[in-house]
Amino acid sequence: MIPSSNVLFGNLQKISAQQIGLSPILTAGANSSGGVMGKMIDAQSIVVASVATGGREDSPDAGTVLRAVFWHSLALALLVGVLVMAQAYLFPWMIPPMVYPK
Numbered sequence: 001m002i003p004s005s006n007v008l009f010g011n012l013q014k015i016s017a018q019q020i021g022l023s024p025i026l027t028a029g030a031n032s033s034g035g036v037m038g039k040m041i042d043a044q045s046i047v048v049a050s051v052a053t054g055g056r057e058d059s060p061d062a063g064t065v066l067r068a069v070f071w072h073s074l075a076l077a078l079l080v081g082v083l084v085m086a087q088a089y090l091f092p093w094m095i096p097p098m099v100y101p102k
Contacts, residue, residue, distance in 0.1 A: 022088055023095045030084040037080065040073040041066060 010028060017027035039045055046062045046069075053059040060068070087094050 023092070024098055026084065026087055026095045030080070033080050033084075034077070037073055037076055040069050040076075 009031070013027050013031055014024040017024040043062070043066075046065050050059065050062045050065060
């Protein structure tokens with residue numbers, strides 16, 4: 001899912017980043033990270049995990065799993081957002097410059 005999303009929206013991310021003065025590399029990396037984090041609370045992934053654990057009586061249902069990972073994913077999203085903002089504005093030297101082929 002994530003690679004196909006990157007292929008579909010990669011050029012849009014690059015152009016948008018250039019228009020607002022951000023690094024296209026940072027923007028694409030942040031989008032990929034967000035997509036991966038979104039998998040933690042993706043309903044399909046949670047249902048598959050619930051079914052794969054065997055459906056035993058001591059296995060949690062999908063709602064329990066979602067409640068367990070929701071706050072972790074929210075905290076991780078905040079952490080990644082702060083990191084991306086820091087890399088964009090406080091530490092721009094961390095991101096390599098774009099090299100365009102001739």
